[in-house]
Amino acid sequence: MSKPSPDVYEQGRGMDAHNKVMRDIRAQKDKTYDPHEPTRVWIDEDRTPGGVYQSLTIILNTGGCRWARAGGCTMCGYVAESVEGGSVAHDALMDQIDVCLDHEQEQIEAGEADGKSGLIKIYTSGSFLDEREVGAETRRAIAETFADRERIVVESLPDFVDREKLADFTEQGLDTDVAIGLETATDRVRHDCVNKYFDFEDFIEASEHAEAAGAGVKAYLLMKPPFLSESEAIEDMKSSVRRCAEYAHTVSMNPTNVQRYTMVDELYFRDGYRPPWLWSVAEVLEDTADADAIVVSDPVGHGSDRGPHNCGECDDRVQKAIKDFDIRQDPSVFAEVSCECEATWDAVVEREKSFSLPLAR
Numbered sequence: 001m002s003k004p005s006p007d008v009y010e011q012g013r014g015m016d017a018h019n020k021v022m023r024d025i026r027a028q029k030d031k032t033y034d035p036h037e038p039t040r041v042w043i044d045e046d047r048t049p050g051g052v053y054q055s056l057t058i059i060l061n062t063g064g065c066r067w068a069r070a071g072g073c074t075m076c077g078y079v080a081e082s083v084e085g086g087s088v089a090h091d092a093l094m095d096q097i098d099v100c101l102d103h104e105q106e107q108i109e110a111g112e113a114d115g116k117s118g119l120i121k122i123y124t125s126g127s128f129l130d131e132r133e134v135g136a137e138t139r140r141a142i143a144e145t146f147a148d149r150e151r152i153v154v155e156s157l158p159d160f161v162d163r164e165k166l167a168d169f170t171e172q173g174l175d176t177d178v179a180i181g182l183e184t185a186t187d188r189v190r191h192d193c194v195n196k197y198f199d200f201e202d203f204i205e206a207s208e209h210a211e212a213a214g215a216g217v218k219a220y221l222l223m224k225p226p227f228l229s230e231s232e233a234i235e236d237m238k239s240s241v242r243r244c245a246e247y248a249h250t251v252s253m254n255p256t257n258v259q260r261y262t263m264v265d266e267l268y269f270r271d272g273y274r275p276p277w278l279w280s281v282a283e284v285l286e287d288t289a290d291a292d293a294i295v296v297s298d299p300v301g302h303g304s305d306r307g308p309h310n311c312g313e314c315d316d317r318v319q320k321a322i323k324d325f326d327i328r329q330d331p332s333v334f335a336e337v338s339c340e341c342e343a344t345w346d347a348v349v350e351r352e353k354s355f356s357l358p359l360a361r
């Protein structure tokens with residue numbers, strides 16, 4: 001893992017302080033989970049460089065992210081969902097995969113899915129390529145299980161991306177992508193607002209390892225971490241999408257939502273945080289439509305106070321335009337939606353400062 005400068009390790013300052021707050025918040029969690037069940041599984045549709053695929057998305061329960069144990073990212077509630085004790089055995093992980101395959105089969109039988117999904121996306125509560133979460137034996141068994149599909153995406157922090165691990169998938173003839181939670185291309189924002197420890201340089205290095213394995217990169221960006229005003233968040237995403245497009249064929253730009261047991265939740269509870277407007281998401285997608293990458297967004301919890309939202313009247317329409325854009329990559333979809341609340345959004349973008357957050361609900 002990359003080392004922040006020594007001064008951020010000073011007791012009670014910088015990352016050390018962020019981590020301490022997050023450990024205290026997460027200590028409140030009281031849930032336990034079954035290691036034989038995935039955290040979540042669902043069937044969806046995704047645009048990839050190889051076309052639009054039906055996708056089976058799996059969130060494996062692997063015991064949790066290493067970084068989250070140190071404290072972790074300000075918005076991340078995944079760790080509250082992870083297994084006590086820190087690691088999940090091979091057999092239990094393979095049971096989770098079986099549950100996912102059964103789910104897919106049930107969907108096919110119910111007429112909800114159109115045969116087996118061509119695209120498999122595997123996320124964990126951390127890094128699929130971290131062998132403390134998913135050992136080499138399990139990784140290879142999973143690669144074999146899905147060898148009959150066309151594409152696979154596995155999630156990882158940049159530190160764990162290496163050529164041999166990805167070769168387990170490419171050697172099965174799968175078009176392989178590694179999904180990296182970069183969050184932003186701006187190091188200052190990633191360190192101070194997200195509390196993520198690595199640098200943009202590390203992301204570039206990981207993309208080079210992926211390329212050497214014949215794999216691609218899908219970058220995940222986070223719109224509006226805490227402490228940024230609406231306009232700062234928009235600018236941060238516009239520049240991040242463009243910088244990422246140089247290294248990633250797909251950029252998934254996702255607005256922050258307020259998850260339980262996070263610093264964002266504490267701020268939100270004290271009226272110090274509002275998730276981004278859906279207009280802001282549309283603005284970034286429209287502005288960066290000429291970037292040399294597929295740019296998509298999946299606003300989770302749209303229209304609710306804890307998720308990205310507008311006025312309540314237009315949220316579903318704007319969300320639909322965003323989902324249309326994801327599949328068609330055509331910015332003209334945004335010209336078809338409008339609402340009176342755009343005037344409020346304009347005023348917020350113009351006037352909100354980071355010391356007066358949030359200016360409107």
Ligand code: SF4
Pocket residue numbers: 065066067068071072073076077078079125126157181196
């Ligand atoms: S966002 Fe990723 S790196 Fe950060 S704490 Fe959550 S799982 Fe770990």
Ligand SMILES: [Zn+2]
Pocket residue numbers: 310311312313314315339340341342
């Ligand atoms: Zn509106």
